[in-house]
Amino acid sequence: MKRGISFEIPNEYGTILREVLKPIDTTVFSWRIGNGESYIVVDDELDEALFSEDKKAIEGTELKKLLDNNKFYIVSADLQAYPKGGFTEIETYEDFIESHCELVLLVVDSCYFTIYCRNKETIELLYKNAADCGFEDIEYITEENDTRTRLSVW
Template identity: 45%
Template sequence: MRGVSFEILNKYGKQLFDILIEVEVSCWDWQIGGGEAYVIENGTLGKDLFGTITSLTGRELIKLISENEYYLIFADLKAYKNFESELKIETYEDFLESDCQFVLLLVDSSFVTIYSKSKSTIQSLYNQAVATKYKKVEYITDDNDERTTLIAF
């Protein structure tokens, strides 16, 4: 098992928080890659959720994704034990050889792909996705992984 993939509803909400509820977010430092997400202000798209932020502690990430509703278009989040070991992760092989522990990619507001070095985290995320009734929940394996890069866009 490499990870899990599923589809979420294309709507305003706190989807990153909902997805990451089963993950020990605060244990890691997070790299924020290229993405597009907006805070909902007065019922419409407002400021950029991440703005110019390129890294956050786990606690900072939890605070950011739990406080306000937002609209996700693209997201690229990577978790590391510490930022000093941060390398550019572009392929699954890069991920395996790095200190990166967790990758969450969201594309086109709905398609979520998650890679984790922890099999128990993958299983928890899979079970949560099924319980939440996300669509097309699947484990990502060596045989079915079609991604060529671990970058949202």
Template identity: 40%
Template sequence: MYRGIRCFVPNEKGRILGNVLEPVDFIKYVWKIGNSEAYFVNQNNHFEDFFSDDDYELGIVGADLQRRFEENSYYTIFVDLQGYPSEQFEAITTYEDFVKSNCEIVILLTDCTYLDIYCKDRQLIEKLYNHAKTLPVKGLHCLSDENDGRTGMVAF
């Protein structure tokens, strides 16, 4: 059974995370922000926080998150996102928690380059995989029960 995809993204500022996530319908979800370290790159080439304190506390609606990914250059170090159909967030610390929860998608980026996307929708997994093949990512493969050793569902 497929769980999601894994790949390595370039360690550089830009829009690569948004590009990889293009097949995701962000508007369908309210996003819970876990431990994350990500920055907008402003006009002066300085970094500003990608997520606000309110984002961490309340979550972020899909349209706002999508706009941030599409309209800005940014640099991501760690990103922990969980997409829910409503604002009823749950504590997810393991893959089993994810399976039992109402969370539909988990996006984990660690150390700037290691990207894991877990999704309950097999068709979306296939769309993400096929789309990622067209991008400058490396080591792309589908995660399955047989090849995924991840136990914790956190970025760091």
């Protein structure tokens, strides 16, 4: 059974998070912002944090505006998409399955993306999108090859 996908992207400034999330209507979700380090890029220089440290959640419309109107650089990220409403603490894949969370996006070392997704059709769309974007080492995450013990970047 497919749990999600993983892939590598180039280590550069840009709009990669917007490109990765393209198959998803980000506006229909509330997004929990976990630990991470990412910056808005202004004049090819790192500027303020993409997600402020005091903000632990963002509505989908606000996330879309943020991603559509900025270049950014992501060192690490931990985002979780929920139907409008409350968040739950997710530490493992089993927690994810038992929660209302629809998607978990993890970025490590600026290049390594992992996406867990509840909806199987969305997994296929994310995989096709990653291939269309030219990302490398695209793989499905399955029960057999999932080595992750925690769904977090730290």
